[in-house]
Amino acid sequence: MNADPTVPYLLTVQCPDGLGVQAAVMGFLAGHQCFITESHSYGDPQTGRFFMRCVFRAGHPNMPDIETMRGHFQTVATNFGMEWALVDASRPPRVLIAVSRFGHCMNDLLNRWKSRQLHIQIPAVVSNHEDLRDLAEWHGIPFYHLPVTKETKADQERQILDLIETNEIDLVVLARYMQVLSQDMSAALSGRCINIHHSFLPSFKGARPYQQAHEKGVKLIGATAHYVTENLDEGPIIEQEVMRVDHTHTGEALVRMGRDVETVVLARAVRWHCERRVFMNNRKTVVFK
Numbered sequence: 001m002n003a004d005p006t007v008p009y010l011l012t013v014q015c016p017d018g019l020g021v022q023a024a025v026m027g028f029l030a031g032h033q034c035f036i037t038e039s040h041s042y043g044d045p046q047t048g049r050f051f052m053r054c055v056f057r058a059g060h061p062n063m064p065d066i067e068t069m070r071g072h073f074q075t076v077a078t079n080f081g082m083e084w085a086l087v088d089a090s091r092p093p094r095v096l097i098a099v100s101r102f103g104h105c106m107n108d109l110l111n112r113w114k115s116r117q118l119h120i121q122i123p124a125v126v127s128n129h130e131d132l133r134d135l136a137e138w139h140g141i142p143f144y145h146l147p148v149t150k151e152t153k154a155d156q157e158r159q160i161l162d163l164i165e166t167n168e169i170d171l172v173v174l175a176r177y178m179q180v181l182s183q184d185m186s187a188a189l190s191g192r193c194i195n196i197h198h199s200f201l202p203s204f205k206g207a208r209p210y211q212q213a214h215e216k217g218v219k220l221i222g223a224t225a226h227y228v229t230e231n232l233d234e235g236p237i238i239e240q241e242v243m244r245v246d247h248t249h250t251g252e253a254l255v256r257m258g259r260d261v262e263t264v265v266l267a268r269a270v271r272w273h274c275e276r277r278v279f280m281n282n283r284k285t286v287v288f289k
């Protein structure tokens with residue numbers, strides 16, 4: 001065998017916490033000639049769940065290929081009731097971006113992808129408006145205009161799901177996509193759909209958080225990236241950031257200032273998800289930064 005030592009692999013595990021889990025994983029990797037370059041683990045005393053992420057490469061030319069490793073690890077996984085994944089980390093995850101009229105978050109993701117700051121592929125952009133076609137096509141990304149009304153929502157969501165399947169999408173990013181996904185759509189995308197909400201959740205849910213914030217007279221505004229669930233703005237939070245504001249700032253100023261926070265928060269959440277650093281832990285997340 002001639003394993004390539006430059007290829008990074010990722011093993012992620014979650015399971016009921018208990019004695020010997022970490023040793024079993026580390027023992028497996030050592031026993032298969034894996035050279036660990038990064039490792040994080042956490043046991044949540046509240047949920048009783050254990051989470052682990054290991055980055056490794058071939059520590060010897062005889063390290064088995066990934067399919068063989070997966071076959072062998074299944075035994076360990078079964079013993080501990082693990083949910084797990086063992087992947088070639090050099091393969092860029094395939095991301096579909098959904099957007100409505102505001103392009104700042106999409107523009108930032110496209111720029112980071114184009115300048116190789118984000119190790120992803122973007123096979124498609126979908127939108128319920130035409131406004132951002134030029135921006136997507138300027139980056140060479142296919143743009144799908146899928147308008148939607150209450151009456152056509154089921155058909156439109158079917159079209160989006162067909163695009164996800166056809167393009168073998170790993171992650172859907174709602175980059176200011178201003179339509180509430182149905183229960184069925186949210187369920188179909190569970191754990192693989194990230195939304196950027198333009199407030200510091202749980203404050204100011206809904207479509208107009210900046211107006212709510214201005215009316216309240218807050219001194220901090222923020223943004224929240226979270227996994228999408230059927231319950232609007234309630235999904236497990238991945239990342240948040242805040243910015244100081246004061247009485248001199250108009251509602252329009254909050255919208256303008258908030259854009260910078262939204263772009264940074266969403267980019268971090270997409271990077272961490274695509275690097276398999278984020279684990280769902282009931283209604284919360286564990287993030288190994």
Ligand SMILES: Nc1nc2c(c(=O)[nH]1)N[C@@H](CN(C=O)c1ccc(C(=O)N[C@@H](CCC(=O)O)C(=O)O)cc1)CN2
Pocket residue numbers: 174177178179180181182186195196197198206207228229230231232233234235
């Ligand atoms: N199932 C979910 N779908 C979506 C979520 C979510 O958390 N769960 N987040 C939204 C994004 N969002 C806030 O971050 C948001 C978007 C839209 C609305 C809303 O009330 N939309 C109106 C239509 C508004 C319009 O056409 O401009 C509606 O859908 O009736 C609230 C919050 C994305 N989807």
